[in-house]
Amino acid sequence: MTSKQKIVLVSVLVAVAIVLVAVGGYFIAVYSSSSGQRTSGGFTYDVDGKTVTILSYTGSDTTVTVPAKIGGKRVSRISKGAFSSSKVTNLIFDDEISQITLDEECFKGVTTLIYVQLPSALKEIPKSAFEDCTSLEHIVIPDGVTTIGESAFEDCTALTYTGNDSNNKQVTLPSSLTSLGIEAFKNCSKIAYLNVNSNLKTISQSAFEGCTTLATVNFGSDSSVSRIADKAFYKTRVYRNDTSGDYKDKITFPDTLTEIGGYAFAENKGSSLKTVEIPASVKKIGDYAFSSCTTLRTVTFGEESKLEELGVGAFQKCSDLTTIVLPDTITKIPTLAFNGCSDLVTFEIGANVTSIGEGAFGGIANTSSSAIKFTVAEDNDNFVVVRLDDYYKVGESTTETKQHYLLMSADKSKLYAYIGQFNSENCINNSADKNSKSFNFLIYGDEINGKIKTIDAYAFYGLRAERLCIPESVTYVGNYFISDSNVKAVYFGGNDCTFQDYTKVFDGVNGQLSVLCLSTNAGTIKDQIDKLNDEGNNDVRYENGNNWPA
Helix, strand or coil, X not given: CCHHHHHHHHHHHHHHHHHHHHHHHHHHHHHHHHEEEXXXXXXXXXXXXXXXXXXXXXXXXXXXXXXXXXXXXXEEEECCCCCCCCCCCEEEECCCCCCCEECCCCCCCCCCCCEXXXXXXXXXXXXXXXXXXXXXXXXXXXXXXXXECCXXXXXXXXXXXXXXXXXXXXXXXXXXXXXXXXXXXXXXCCCCEEEECCCCCEECCCXXXXXXXXXXXXXXXXXXXXXXXXXXXXXXXXXXXXCCHHHCCEEECCCCCCEECCXXXXXXXXXXXXXXXXXXXXXXXXXXXXXXXXXXXEEEECCCCCCCEEXXXXXXXXXXXXXXXXXXXXXXXXXXXXXCCCCCCEEEECCCCCEXXXXXXXXXXXXXXXCCEEEECCXXXXXXXXXXXXXXXXXXXXXXXXXXXXXXXXXXXXXXXXECCCECCCEECCCCCCCCCCCCEECCCCCCCCCCCEECCCXXXXXXXXXXXXXXXXXXXXXXXXXXXXXXXXXXXXXXXXXXXXXXXXXXXXXXXXXXXXXXXXXXXXXXXXXHHHCCCCCEEEEECCCCCC
């Protein structure tokens, strides 16, 4: 290559380089003018084409308006933690915002927030959006929101209302809402009144759990709720649909409801809930759904009820429950279903019931009432109620006859529950000797002698007798069979009996318990108690007895 050619080549390369630099600079200039982080009015934001994402607010204002536009570009998104370092108390979204997305956790933990007005264009309140905003009292949720995400308002312990009227402090789910996330309002302990919209199908798991002030839940006449999920109203004090008329002290569910989940209304905190009306449409009541609703007195089911499944412990420890008539569709009464319902004095085992779970009726009718009406339907061939000899309760001036019963299998081989309250402290054996207190609770009689083989779990739960005598025919005793009782001595007619679980069979006994066998021969009862003692439980001791107590 000649010197002249080299000069020409270099000149061309220089020219090309100049052009490339110019073009590159042009593109860089264009890009810089349309994207990148900026700051304006205390907002740090990112530009992406024609839209803006707010990344953070670092201004000092306590009342802040999120604008519809920044720098002529539309605000379209609020990022996670955008206000985490702010001192904002009142946050208002410009209603000119035409479309906007909130990131998950976008306001989580902003403990200074008191008031928020969301834009009418908003469609979704995402997961944990306002979680732990512990000062948030009032948020305006617009109609148009279709989704409230998981834990969206969890632990907003000051939240009281969602509307525009400060005189009407209620949480109203927007009519557009179709999806309510789990734990959405969990532990919002100041919500007192809830309106459920017409389009929501499911009140999700733990949605209002721990809302300890929530007393009123209104299902509108056009409500389409079909499912109340597990723990939806767990540890609330819900007891009415509204404040007037027939709905006071009563929950009436919409006739679209098919399922009430486990623990849905359990541990109702000191409310005045007295009546629950369950519509015919309900097919399932979950485990412990109404357990420990201690003021609940009456449960009714709609005509032609479709109820197929009643969960374990569904009404356990509903200590004021006096009246419930299960529909004929129920074939199984599950474990612990009415356990501890001490005022349940009227009940009928339905015609189609084929099984009763452990402890289903443990501790029922454990009351001073003399009007026990516990029966089995005439055409049920699986169970029987055996009336024991009457006993006498010493009153202030009179001696009152009391009744008590045993719920048993039809062949009397299995004892499910003792029904009634025998109290050795104020009962005597016969009316002729008003000073006698020697009555001993003996589970034998002409109808049952030699027949009982199994004593079910919780069978004598809450028994107020101090001594319990178990016939030699019994070969199996279930767990907790004398739990929470006054029993101090258990007499076994024989010395061989299998315990369901030797570590649990005597659990719940108050104080020292003596177990006596009326035979000098060692047997399985002694073996099991020796093993229990070896493991450090010395509250139960084994002794040899000589005869049945007088």
